[in-house]
Amino acid sequence: MTQANALEAVVRLLGEMPGIGGKTAQRLAYYILAREHDYAFQLAAALRELKESLQWCRTCYNISTDEQCAVCRRPDREHQVVCVVEDAANLANIERSGGFRGYYHVLQGVLSPVNGIGPDDLRIAELIQRISQNEVQEVILATNPTVEGEATAMYLADVLAGLPQADQLQVTRIGVGIPIGASLDYCDEVTMAKAFENRRRLT
């Protein structure tokens, strides 16, 4: 690989990341070039290490160093609640909020007919098997409130309603509305409509 090719390769690979276009990828590549040698080598080593030490948790399909992930290994959480998320990043964000005390199930994607991603490409069969084998009382659908995330949640709600144990199983969807600290002035119309739809009775 010549230097020009290495530069091109870095620009191309960085440019494949979400939110990083060609111009940004190029700026980042030049930044890496201008940094001291150690930076690129540390990043290269960390990237290799990241992938080499990774596996999927056999229970929830979160990223994990072992057969079971850090959440599934903890015995002190609420066994009867499973929160379904799109990916490990969403899981990590929910964990950081500290607002959830149950276990997770990572779908590893969302339904997306445009990108050819159907139910068989997600960990849905594994979710159903898990619910069948355990005493799960509530499944919280925490896919993102995007078109695809909503469609995936609707699909899962349908599938779960068709299970033999459906009458002992509550399926819920995370709350959607105005984010805390945000201003109504800057709220988009869809969120605003959802916030009214999801209003709660106070008195």
Place this chain on the structure above:
Amino acid sequence: MTQANALEAVVRLLGEMPGIGGKTAQRLAYYILAREHDYAFQLAAALRELKESLQWCRTCYNISTDEQCAVCRRPDREHQVVCVVEDAANLANIERSGGFRGYYHVLQGVLSPVNGIGPDDLRIAELIQRISQNEVQEVILATNPTVEGEATAMYLADVLAGLPQADQLQVTRIGVGIPIGASLDYCDEVTMAKAFENRRRLT
């Protein structure tokens, strides 16, 4: 390095890049995790290769695979014009525009008292030596139109005006104004003021 540490390291290192904050770095790290194995390994290899195959051009301090960079190796350009740029990325952008046919000189930074970067940290002595030894008739100062870029251009103009051969040397600054295709509606005040200051006579 455990997987959690590798993830932290990737997030930390990506987060050091310009324009990439903690949240974005995390999203990118999870993206890399979710991609097929080859992606992280290819990126790691390209990053190592990028730094290993790099050196500074001995003439203009552009990045180069050899002692002289691809521009300096070309004999068909205008020897009497040198364009001074902040970094190799700016040089690459100017080259892509095809609007310049001379040679370059890369400062490898800008004057920035706040960050402790003075004239001795830039390739200014090398520029002066180069001008003294060659038949340079024009130096185009093409540092960015930022506070630091402008200050660097002003400093260089002063230094070049004090050279023994100053009367045979023209020092110019790239044009500053409204970008082509942009709307006056969205032009900031400083650019607008500069555009009026730099107006050209048509008739």
